[in-house]
Amino acid sequence: MLQSFKLFFNCNLVRSRSYSGYYVSRVRYLKRLKEDDEACREALKSGIFLLYHKLSPLLRETSSGIYTLASLKTSGFNTTPFKLFHYVNKRILHMHLYICMPISVDLEHILEKVGKDKHFVNESFLLGCTDKGEPQFSLEVGDIDRSALEQECRGMFVDLRKAFFMLPGPESPLAAKGQALLRWHQTNCFCSATGQPTIRNQSGSFRVCHSSGITYYPKMAPVVIVLVSDGSRCLLARQTMFPLGMYSALSGFCDMGESVEETLHREVAEEVGLEVKNIQYSGSQHWPFPQSSFMLACHATVNPDKTQVNIDKAELEDARWFTYEEITEALRKPPLDPRREPPVFWVPPSYAIANQLIQEWANQQQLSRKLHGLK
Numbered sequence: 245m246l247q248s249f250k251l252f253f254n255c256n257l258v259r260s261r262s263y264s265g266y267y268v269s270r271v272r273y274l275k276r277l278k279e280d281d282e283a284c285r286e287a288l289k290s291g292i293f294l295l296y297h298k299l300s301p302l303l304r305e306t307s308s309g310i311y312t313l314a315s316l317k318t319s320g321f322n323t324t325p326f327k328l329f330h331y332v333n334k335r336i337l338h339m340h341l342y343i344c345m346p347i348s349v350d351l352e353h354i355l356e357k358v359g360k361d362k363h364f365v366n367e368s369f370l371l372g373c374t375d376k377g378e379p380q381f382s383l384e385v386g387d388i389d390r391s392a393l394e395q396e397c398r399g400m401f402v403d404l405r406k407a408f409f410m411l412p413g414p415e416s417p418l419a420a421k422g423q424a425l426l427r428w429h430q431t432n433c434f435c436s437a438t439g440q441p442t443i444r445n446q447s448g449s450f451r452v453c454h455s456s457g458i459t460y461y462p463k464m465a466p467v468v469i470v471l472v473s474d475g476s477r478c479l480l481a482r483q484t485m486f487p488l489g490m491y492s493a494l495s496g497f498c499d500m501g502e503s504v505e506e507t508l509h510r511e512v513a514e515e516v517g518l519e520v521k522n523i524q525y526s527g528s529q530h531w532p533f534p535q536s537s538f539m540l541a542c543h544a545t546v547n548p549d550k551t552q553v554n555i556d557k558a559e560l561e562d563a564r565w566f567t568y569e570e571i572t573e574a575l576r577k578p579p580l581d582p583r584r585e586p587p588v589f590w591v592p593p594s595y596a597i598a599n600q601l602i603q604e605w606a607n608q609q610q611l612s613r614k615l616h617g618l619k
């Protein structure tokens with residue numbers, strides 16, 4: 245297990261470094277913005293803002309019909325690297341100059357139109373920064389004329405669950421992070437020891453109660469999610485609140501003091517009455533629904549002669565073993581279309597880590613079938 249963890253983190257580091265040579269400087273820049281209020285206030289001037297209305301992100305449809313997160317900027321003058329071709333003795337020298345270029349979309353102006361003060365952007369929370377080093381912020385617009393703002397921004401506020409189906413892959417985690425941070429601040433305005441108001445730092449990386457001296461940091465609840473296999477089938481379950489026909493891997497919140505392995509053994513035993521072994525770590529994901537969870541995804545196995553499930557009906561509506569054929573068919577199905585009848589059996593969409601587990605299991609089955617000369 246530990247080895248898988250190490251391998252995973254090393255792979256991720258390599259991946260991060262390779263897609264951008266500026267990874268270290270970006271991370272250090274963000275750390276400074278988190279810790280230095282003045283630097284963060286300055287960064288707001290050249291920031292990119294994701295707007296939320298009652299926690300729903302603002303999306304925009306591109307000319308090619310694809311939806312993206314609407315990124316807005318302030319009217320501040322942005323310093324943008326500008327490449328200048330300079331001739332000296334008939335030789336071209338490439339010079340990078342920093343010049344001031346006005347930004348086309350004026351967030352402050354738009355917010356003023358819907359009755360917000362121009363200092364309202366200071367209420368944003370730092371999310372991260374783009375590959376180009378532009379700081380990204382999330383901003384809840386609160387109680388305003390929603391449709392007027394949508395018109396001004398040429399976009400629409402979409403419930404996050406729906407937005408997940410509409411956004412291109414890499415944008416969903418950013419939209420989720422923005423919502424999670426806004427929600428955490430909305431629900432942590434008071435100190436649980438003194439009842440006094442807590443005060444945020446500029447980036448929103450923490451809140452402090454000056455009366456008790458307690459610092460509160462945004463929290464996620466750890467959840468273990470596990471795909472159990474008996475060697476040729478995998479076990480999926482559904483709760484009554486799941487959309488019709490959807491089955492997912494088993495999951496459960498970690499109890500205080502538990503390790504990942506302990507939670508995994510306990511949850512599988514509680515929910516379906518099975519004992520698992522061969523735990524293998526697969527990956528992790530921040531999950532915003534219904535509140536921030538930190539999903540730790542694993543594979544595990546049971547003995548093929550001990551597969552009888554005993555469902556805890558208080559937790560699950562159903563749990564069943566699915567064959568490789570059933571799984572590959574479910575994975576082939578296009579993303580759920582809300583305008584059509586849901587299929588009889590379908591698995592969570594690709595943005596959910598449950599889908600990654602199921603996909604990995606299917607790939608592994610395919611490989612071992614090839615090795616055994618099966619189709």
Ligand SMILES: NC(=O)c1ccc[n+]([C@@H]2O[C@H](COP(=O)([O-])OP(=O)(O)OC[C@H]3O[C@@H](n4cnc5c(N)ncnc54)[C@H](O)[C@@H]3O)[C@@H](O)[C@H]2O)c1
Nearest residue numbers: 465467492495496497531533534537539592596597598599
């Ligand atoms: N991303 C994915 O692929 C994926 C797949 C499955 C589940 N999930 C998420 O995992 C989470 C947990 O799954 P589950 O519902 O099977 O958990 P679970 O089996 O632990 O059951 C939930 C119950 O646990 C209790 N509980 C204990 N600690 C809790 C806490 N910190 N927060 C909320 N409830 C707590 C509550 O009584 C709650 O009703 C859910 O939020 C679900 O959305 C994500």
Ligand SMILES: [Mg+2]
Nearest residue numbers: 494495496559
């Ligand atoms: Mg559960």
